[in-house]
Amino acid sequence: MRPAVSVIVPCWNCADTVERTLDSLCAQTLGDLEIVVINDGSTDTTGAVLSAYADAHPERMIRIYEKENEGIAAARTFGVSKVTGRWFGFLDSDDYCDEGMFRDLYDLAEREHLQVAVSHFLWHNSQGERLEKEGPYPCGPDMMVSLFAVLWNKLYNTDFIRSLDIAFPYGDRYEDACWLYCLCAHVTRIGFLDKAYVHYVQKEGSITHNNNDQVKNMIDVFRIIVRYYKDHGFYDEYKEALEYIHIRFFLGNSFLRSARIKDAEDRRNTIMMGWNLLNEAFPQWRKNHYLRTLPGMKNRYFRMVRGWNLMAFAWVFRNFKKDNL
Numbered sequence: 141m142r143p144a145v146s147v148i149v150p151c152w153n154c155a156d157t158v159e160r161t162l163d164s165l166c167a168q169t170l171g172d173l174e175i176v177v178i179n180d181g182s183t184d185t186t187g188a189v190l191s192a193y194a195d196a197h198p199e200r201m202i203r204i205y206e207k208e209n210e211g212i213a214a215a216r217t218f219g220v221s222k223v224t225g226r227w228f229g230f231l232d233s234d235d236y237c238d239e240g241m242f243r244d245l246y247d248l249a250e251r252e253h254l255q256v257a258v259s260h261f262l263w264h265n266s267q268g269e270r271l272e273k274e275g276p277y278p279c280g281p282d283m284m285v286s287l288f289a290v291l292w293n294k295l296y297n298t299d300f301i302r303s304l305d306i307a308f309p310y311g312d313r314y315e316d317a318c319w320l321y322c323l324c325a326h327v328t329r330i331g332f333l334d335k336a337y338v339h340y341v342q343k344e345g346s347i348t349h350n351n352n353d354q355v356k357n358m359i360d361v362f363r364i365i366v367r368y369y370k371d372h373g374f375y376d377e378y379k380e381a382l383e384y385i386h387i388r389f390f391l392g393n394s395f396l397r398s399a400r401i402k403d404a405e406d407r408r409n410t411i412m413m414g415w416n417l418l419n420e421a422f423p424q425w426r427k428n429h430y431l432r433t434l435p436g437m438k439n440r441y442f443r444m445v446r447g448w449n450l451m452a453f454a455w456v457f458r459n460f461k462k463d464n465l
Contacts, residue, residue: 181209
């Protein structure tokens with residue numbers, strides 16, 4: 141008989157943090173829970189920590205898979221192929237969750253016959269702890285505009301996901317954004333819990349937040365997303381939403397990270413790659429419906445950006461003390 145829920149935990153050199161992650165999963169009030177751990181070629185003692193943990197918790201369904209290092213996207217893809225639960229979620233190996241998370245998401249998903257169930261999360265960073273609320277929002281283009289492009293505060297119907305032609309982009313960062321934005325085209329039943337469960341721990345110097353040329357991966361990822369929508373016949377319906385997420389990423393958080401690249405030439409080149417992609421893919425982006433109608437300082441800033449002041453904003457953001465825009 142299939143478990144109710146599977147949780148995928150990708151691991152790479154996380155010996156110092158993964159026990160806390162697994163403790164939070166073993167403490168779940170949902171007993172019918174499969175924990176799928178993917179050790180993606182760790183070079184520290186992660187493998188030994190995982191083996192010892194599984195041996196110490198025989199009462200829990202912990203499945204550990206060892207594979208060669210191919211990156212987070214390949215680890216997530218491998219994990220999705222191994223889950224046996226009717227529903228599945230993700231939890232990264234430096235994060236943790238509250239004990240009622242998967243029981244509550246599962247109950248909501250089953251009760252309302254959903255394809256995706258969503259909750260809030262808590263962001264722990266250099267400024268302390270902050271509550272991030274996701275939803276509610278409708279399916280369709282507004283989902284693309286409104287969602288947080290993170291995997292681990294959501295529960296997914298396994299059979300539904302496996303019926304779709306979506307994939308994590310091999311070798312790229314922002315694999316979660318790529319997968320989720322492509323998923324938006326297919327979701328017709330989504331539900332929300334007004335509660336935070338996941339503790340997302342952003343460590344200084346983490347791979348995701350290093351300001352190096354890996355931010356260039358976003359260029360490739362967004363090309364994949366646009367191509368997906370064109371190839372699958374969704375482009376016209378989602379054009380405004382696709383345009384807006386390009387604005388938000390290439391003038392927002394990706395721009396912030398690009399502005400903090402240490403090497404001046406690399407910094408400028410990376411900023412210009414994003415700027416050029418935005419203007420080439422969507423030359424009329426200033427007329428975007430969401431840009432013109434959504435409130436907030438962020439959109440006011442987006443509307444101010446021009447080619448002539450782009451690097452001035454980069455100088456400001458290079459000295460900006462926040463972790464995100």
